[in-house]
Amino acid sequence: MDQDVTSTVDAIGPRLRSLRRHRGLTLAELSGAAGMSVSMLSRLENGQRRPSLEVLLVLARELRVSLDDLVAAPETGDPRLRLKPVSRNGMTLLPLARRPGNLQAYKLVISPRRRRMPEVASHEGYEWLYVLDGRLRLVLGGEDVVLNPGETAEFDTRTPHWFGPADDHPVEVLSILGHQGERAKVRAAARVAV
Structure with a gap:
């Protein structure tokens, strides 16, 4: 894996924790809504486990953010925002x-x-x-x-x-x-x- 991809994947756990706290959710509340164990969510947030695409999609839905926001995907160079009204x-x-x-x-x-x-x-x-x-x-x-x-x-x-x-x-x-x-x-x- 190249360095940009590695650093993006490594940042998912802290980003997930920050978004969960920003929404005012406990580990138990988010894990219950996402259908996963508290220990699994804790390991994801601590970087001890890497999430699958399916897990990321569920967490993004429960946190009400886009997948790009959840993983803080690197910019593609296109400055246009394609936001939906x-x-x-x-x-x-x-x-x-x-x-x-x-x-x-x-x-x-x-x-x-x-x-x-x-x-x-x-x-x-x-x-x-x-x-x-x-x-x-x-x-x-x-x-x-x-x-x-x-x-x-x-x-x-x-x-x-x-x-x-x-x-x-x-x-x-x-x-x-x-x-x-x-x-x-x-x-x-x-x-x-x-």
Whole structure:
């Protein structure tokens, strides 16, 4: 085996451990979900055993990462990202990065169908929004603001929130999600939602 392949294979165990911990899973939880023993998973993480392709595919699925992310495959030299958009609830999410980590970046295209506000939601994390095109309505705690192209907002996602088009036109937004929670900050002139 050449040196690049050997170093990539040797790095799978520590990478697997890091991804498991990042997801907040114990050895027992991941091994149970993947259908393997705790000792086998422990040996994989410690580099005492090399995983088969079948095992890697199962672990990648359970960790919700691509196989390339799990093995940290060496770059091929092609700088293009071939990321697949996901559409749901009137919104198309296009991931802008393929590496799991503290920050996740997305381009969102939100359909006017999502204009009707559902219940606000909250979750762990921190979010930054930058409006590229259209007008974005952001309901954040007791605030209800409209952001125009070029305006940004940042907030602790533990604060109940919702966002969608402010009018009958789609809105395009860059979104960066982080894991730390801090107090909410909105950087936009407050406007009454129309």
